Amino acid sequence: MLTADIWSPIRLxxxxxxxxxxxxxxxxxxxxxxxxxxxxxxKEIVATIVALPLVLPPTVLGFYLxxxxxxxxxxxxxxxxxxxxxxxxxxxxxxxxxxLYSMPFVVQPIxxxxxxxxxxxxxxxxxxxxxxxxRFLSVAVPLAKPGFLTGxxxxxxxxxxxxxxxxxxxxxxxxxxxxxxxAIYDFVETLRWREAxxxxxxxxxxxxxxxxxxxxxxxxxxxxxx
Amino acid sequence: xxxxxQSIMVNLEGRLGSFMLDVAFQAxxxxxxxxxxxxxxxKTTILRSVAGLRHIxxxxxxxxxxxxxxxxxxxxxERPVGYVFQEPSLFPHLSVRRNLVYGRDRAAGSSGxxxxxxxxxxxxxxxxxxxxxxxxxxxxxxxxxxxxxxxSQPRLLLMDxxxxxxxxxxxxxxxxxxxxxxxxxSIPVLLVTHDIAExxxxxxxxxxxxxxxxxxxxxxxxxxTDPNLPFGRSRDFAAVxxxxxxxxxxxxxxxxxxxxxEILAIGDGLDVNQTVRVRIVAxxxxxxxxxxxxxxxxxxxxxxIVGIDPMxxxxxxxxxxxxxDGSAHFVARVSRRSVASLDLxxxxxxxxxxxxxxxxxxx
Numbered sequence: 001m002l003t004a005d006i007w008s009p010i011r012l013x014x015x016x017x018x019x020x021x022x023x024x025x026x027x028x029x030x031x032x033x034x035x036x037x038x039x040x041x042x043k044e045i046v047a048t049i050v051a052l053p054l055v056l057p058p059t060v061l062g063f064y065l066x067x068x069x070x071x072x073x074x075x076x077x078x079x080x081x082x083x084x085x086x087x088x089x090x091x092x093x094x095x096x097x098x099x100l101y102s103m104p105f106v107v108q109p110i111x112x113x114x115x116x117x118x119x120x121x122x123x124x125x126x127x128x129x130x131x132x133x134x135r136f137l138s139v140a141v142p143l144a145k146p147g148f149l150t151g152x153x154x155x156x157x158x159x160x161x162x163x164x165x166x167x168x169x170x171x172x173x174x175x176x177x178x179x180x181x182x183a184i185y186d187f188v189e190t191l192r193w194r195e196a197x198x199x200x201x202x203x204x205x206x207x208x209x210x211x212x213x214x215x216x217x218x219x220x221x222x223x224x225x226x
Numbered sequence: 227x228x229x230x231x232q233s234i235m236v237n238l239e240g241r242l243g244s245f246m247l248d249v250a251f252q253a254x255x256x257x258x259x260x261x262x263x264x265x266x267x268x269k270t271t272i273l274r275s276v277a278g279l280r281h282i283x284x285x286x287x288x289x290x291x292x293x294x295x296x297x298x299x300x301x302x303x304e305r306p307v308g309y310v311f312q313e314p315s316l317f318p319h320l321s322v323r324r325n326l327v328y329g330r331d332r333a334a335g336s337s338g339x340x341x342x343x344x345x346x347x348x349x350x351x352x353x354x355x356x357x358x359x360x361x362x363x364x365x366x367x368x369x370x371x372x373x374x375x376x377x378s379q380p381r382l383l384l385m386d387x388x389x390x391x392x393x394x395x396x397x398x399x400x401x402x403x404x405x406x407x408x409x410x411x412s413i414p415v416l417l418v419t420h421d422i423a424e425x426x427x428x429x430x431x432x433x434x435x436x437x438x439x440x441x442x443x444x445x446x447x448x449x450x451t452d453p454n455l456p457f458g459r460s461r462d463f464a465a466v467x468x469x470x471x472x473x474x475x476x477x478x479x480x481x482x483x484x485x486x487x488e489i490l491a492i493g494d495g496l497d498v499n500q501t502v503r504v505r506i507v508a509x510x511x512x513x514x515x516x517x518x519x520x521x522x523x524x525x526x527x528x529x530x531i532v533g534i535d536p537m538x539x540x541x542x543x544x545x546x547x548x549x550x551d552g553s554a555h556f557v558a559r560v561s562r563r564s565v566a567s568l569d570l571x572x573x574x575x576x577x578x579x580x581x582x583x584x585x586x587x588x589x
Contacts, residue, residue, distance in 0.1 A: 128303075129304075129333055130328075134303075135303075143317075
């Protein structure tokens with residue numbers, strides 16, 4: 001029988017990934033649009049910052065997040081408003097960390113999709129009386145749909161697989177911050193191989209499906225993801 | 227330059243990288259004005275500036291409506307233009323119908339003067355409206371994009387080489403629609419082209435550009451027959467004169483009144499009172515002092531010599547006027563020996579023998 005020890009991390013992980021993906025689509029879309037459209041010389045700097053989690057050791061990102069989220073950082077400042085001493089070791093803290101950590105996986109495909117549209121459809125829309133906001137919603141977003149799908153799938157999957165950052169800022173609190181990857185680590189540490197097997201195999205199958213989905217989306221739209 | 231209620235005024239001066247654009251011209255508020263010149267002469271840049279897609283310092287006004295001057299710049303979506311790009315650029319995520327109404331639904335205070343059904347009829351789109359743009363031919367797509375531009379209720383239609391991306395067959399298929407457009411709509415058109423055949427067939431007014439400057443701007447035939455412009459040097463150079471069909475004879479010939487002179491042409495499909503463009507190729511015109519009594523050439527028309535321009539060592543273009551007031555010019559390409567032996571001089575009255583007359587367009 002599977003115990004609550006297994007179901008709780010699964011539920012928590014899906015919740016974290018879902019919330020993170022939604023937030024990333026909301027935050028990442030304007031960033032991707034700006035990166036695709038801007039001619040500013042700051043563009044590549046911003047793009048680099050967004051891409052940092054790709055190469056940064058998760059422990060490094062986690063370390064800085066711990067400082068930012070902690071009682072002496074912004075976490076303490078804003079936490080005070082809602083009666084918390086800190087955002088570290090909370091679910092909200094995990095969401096914040098996951099958004100940063102998975103950002104490049106969402107922003108990059110959407111940016112590529114926006115860039116692949118090119119200037120012309122937007123110019124056509126402009127000459128057909130569409131205002132900039134209207135052009136974005138009625139032309140750019142629908143044409144970049146494959147990029148949004150890819151970004152959402154990758155952002156979700158990458159958040160599900162998150163480990164290092166979570167361990168640094170979330171610790172291992174059951175029902176609050178104990179997500180799948182941490183739970184597997186825990187099961188192995190305590191020699192509960194059966195549970196570790198079940199969760200690991202589940203992750204394996206999940207990852208396979210994700211990559212297959214993304215490559216099918218990419219092929220259908222004829223766009224590169226990375 | 228004075229703003230006139232009856233003209234389109236474009237006055238732009240600016241640098242684009244190493245390219246300098248310095249143009250000023252007026253185009254009439256009716257008919258098709260062709261912006262003609264070699265590639266890289268700035269014609270597309272002018273069109274993009276008129277649409278507001280590019281901001282080059284200067285002034286642009288349509289009648290009394292100022293779209294741009296030194297103090298203001300109206301963004302593209304607030305300019306009532308219809309822009310037809312070189313490639314049809316239909317929105318791939320929308321059906322043909324939704325492509326067509328995209329601009330109409332956004333046209334501010336759309337009184338709907340240009341109606342959906344009329345545009346669909348005019349451009350022959352009725353069997354296409356529920357299709358996906360991906361399943362249309364090149365010519366069909368371009369027709370849809372023209373319809374889409376028209377339905378946005380423009381005050382000015384801008385066309386950037388709308389035929390150049392099409393193959394010969396698609397071009398022949400779409401040209402009659404252009405002529406129908408020309409005949410049925412009162413919207414002025416700025417047409418960018420480098421194809422003289424398109425100019426002869428469609429343009430009423432010609433702005434000739436070179437290296438970012440206006441070389442010449444005038445009604446079509448004045449430009450074509452202007453000896454200072456290079457058109458006359460071409461082997462198949464032709465003058466294009468407007469005429470009206472006065473009679474279609476039972477033997478198939480039509481009589482066309484061109485500035486008071488009757489010219490005969492093949493009358494296939496012509497109706498009386500129809501306006502046509504008579505195209506007179508310079509090398510099809512020979513000159514005589516007297517009217518030949520027996521000749522297979524149908525059109526022997528009296529004309530007056532306006533000027534004689536040498537073309538190379540052996541030939542000359544003799545510019546002729548058909549009308550008594552000295553207007554309506556056309557050209558005869560003859561040998562310089564003939565000019566000498568007939569002793570042709572300016573102001574002489576001659577008989578122009580026009581071997582064949584083709585109609586560049588009917589409308």
